[in-house]
Amino acid sequence: MPISPMGRVFATVAFVEALTWAGLLIGMYFKYQAADPTPVGVKIFGPVHGVAFMVYVVVSVLAAIRLRWPWWAALLALAAAVPPLVTLPLEWWFKRRGLLSASVR
Template identity: 85%
Template sequence: MSPMGRVFATVALVEALTWAGLLIGMYFKYHAAEPTVIGVRVFGPLHGFAFMAYVVVTVLAAVRLRWPWWAAGLALIAAVPPLVTLPLEWWFRRRGLLAAR
């Protein structure tokens, strides 16, 4: 795996983890017996930063690793639904899209 591929994999993992934290925080905010907003307050900004970092790193990786247009578009779309960046990163790794060309 190339250094840029490692950065993409790391940021994809962080984006997914902050998504999970935000979802858990939202559960406790809206569905817990004693609602609390601490999870949303912590993971909301963290996920916002992770999302923006993922978008920037995805564009950089697409250019540096010469991804086809469909791979770059799919990687950007994967940031929207919860936890999709992880399986996408695993699939990209198996296809060799995270390796240097």
């Protein structure tokens, strides 16, 4: 089943959210664990990830409504934004289950 335009938006935003999470984690490593600590990565990726997180939440709600997800899928999508990098496997799983495709009803 082809992915709907809203499904593509969700997949793109999920990827960006995971990418900014990775950038923030790397920035935190260099701030707290590196031999020569520098807060630059956190200063850059902190706000970027904050915006990506908020956009992901809004897009998840819109996708749940427009693609007619069951309640459990909407809740999983929102919960996936909290732990690092979970939006990627969730998006892959949603794609395999057909949740990113246009509704056939």
